[in-house]
Amino acid sequence: MKFPNKYLRNLRPYKLASHKVWQVNPEERQKVLKLDWNEATVPPTPLVKEMVQKLIDEPMFFNLYPSTFNEHLIELLSKYVGLPKENLQYFGSSDLLHEYICKVFISVGDPVLILGPSYDNFRLTCQANGANVYWSNYTDDFKFDKENFESDIRKIEPAVVYICNPNNPTGHVHTVDYIKYLLDEHSDTLFLIDEAYQEFSGVTAKNLVLEYDNILISRTMSKAFALANFRVGYLIASKDNVQFINRIRNPKNLTTFAQTATIAALTDVEYMNNYTKEVNLAKCWFKEKLETLFSKKMKPYESAGNFIMIEFPSYNEKMSLLQFLAENNIFVRDCTQGYSVRKCFRITIGTKKQMEIVLNVMMKYYAI
């Protein structure tokens, strides 16, 4: 007797990257350069620790379910995003938001089109909800092929098209004009724009939700705002779409710690802005160094996120460097989404000081 339903029998799980940082003691943790999950490489604004500490000193609340509606949090989000409160909703991670989106907008058997290679957890979420996932792929050298993509949309007639913008791991970013064009051109298709890395690119389609109901935007507090541990994401969408999702959203899911940390981070947006500027400068510097020093060893791709994807002449050369970096406590992300990225890894960009450490280890590896 086997209970699991039919679309789960052959499901390929989301592949988890190494996570050694939690296997060492807290002091050792600081020696690890965790550049594998695109987290911020620095702590969030000190206001987070301060407000979390204040929370703990308050009369005990651990035994109570968290507030199911934090108006202050929604107001700060509204101010930060620059859109009315009714166009926003927070969730216990953007992964969880993606779950709700699949539930509300996808029926079993519906086709979903992912512009890939991309964030693989969304593929799993779709398949776990019974969708048929199709890919429209970047070219072999990771360029966007407009004709091919739009022909795939027409051919597959997907219920949802997923575009990660900027895209993880390739780094490509679409303009707002192009997204607007897609919404007009394919007005019966729902586009989910994953803006997890939006703060690094500065490009956002957020204003389109005021005009269009075939766009949903997911965002996260895990990247630029440095709150990955708290698991907070949010939705930007038309009022109607926010309300559809609210009908099944579990409002207990965001703990008071997470609510407080988000409020703290949104109270000091300047701190985040400074960090994204620093990362973007370090990214240019690091990419240029790779191109100068290792021009025959690897090819780093242009990226609008806090990461770059690097391609190597062969799979073995990639794995060899990846392992050497790991031995030196530098963790990068092996790209495993398919054949096209088999010779690539993705490295999160941190501060210039952190990237200097990485570069030095690479120079040691190549004996430069």
Add this chain to the structure above:
Amino acid sequence: MKFPNKYLRNLRPYKLASHKVWQVNPEERQKVLKLDWNEATVPPTPLVKEMVQKLIDEPMFFNLYPSTFNEHLIELLSKYVGLPKENLQYFGSSDLLHEYICKVFISVGDPVLILGPSYDNFRLTCQANGANVYWSNYTDDFKFDKENFESDIRKIEPAVVYICNPNNPTGHVHTVDYIKYLLDEHSDTLFLIDEAYQEFSGVTAKNLVLEYDNILISRTMSKAFALANFRVGYLIASKDNVQFINRIRNPKNLTTFAQTATIAALTDVEYMNNYTKEVNLAKCWFKEKLETLFSKKMKPYESAGNFIMIEFPSYNEKMSLLQFLAENNIFVRDCTQGYSVRKCFRITIGTKKQMEIVLNVMMKYYAI
């Protein structure tokens, strides 16, 4: 153009209870007796605060995704439950575990049978996943009707039968022998036993997962362990069933705060045991007082959980007392699951001292 899929169009949302405690400042919060969500009415073991404080004093981890596999936590769970690690898995709330269960074991259109009235959020989770929900009901005076229930199982042939044990809000508890009998008798049917209140009843079907694969048990750290704010639940099931769910489980979902608090609580099980004993004594005392003092005004039902359901002669009489209690900062839960409970509310049982406060306000209301 309307995107939402067909089974969501007419969905009735889970009705949220009052939550005034988060609208007052932390000092005021202590004056509120929050007896509406069956949370513990006291803080968890002081070890929780201590370990959470220690965590904050560690080098910053806020920017990192939480550990995706906390072996210490699983070991402590295994010790507490008294079953091998392979029969256990933790989740970011039992609500979230229920989501995964629906996804793995229910296909769209499948019938699900709920022994009700019961926890209404599970109904919503099933419907949001496209299941057809049926109820098998307790009798008009909230007794369990074995013949009727089993005839409903045979008639409806559900993919999943949901039994909350002890049942919220009616308080009824099934014996392990009866659950074992159900598993034998309906061996093609999957039974989900929600043991959210198990620590108060002392009755658990947990050992049956070693023999049967048609039983899943969900538990929570939100009730007896007093960790509602952290949103932690866990599954007890056969090794195969745990693995099925692991295929789609998002392992990032439990924050380091939640992992740490759970470890702290499981390190001091005695504290929890003392609390459940205290609640059970207060429950007997309170019920007896109600029966003695207000025999013509209300009927409290026997309960194996940390709550009792009270029935009033009319809906208006219920609402009037409920409002009077609220004016006195005592919040109880209006039962809104349907016609049978329309004259009932549910009150969480706390310590004897807390229940004395409630009783005094009731005496004031009835001018005794």
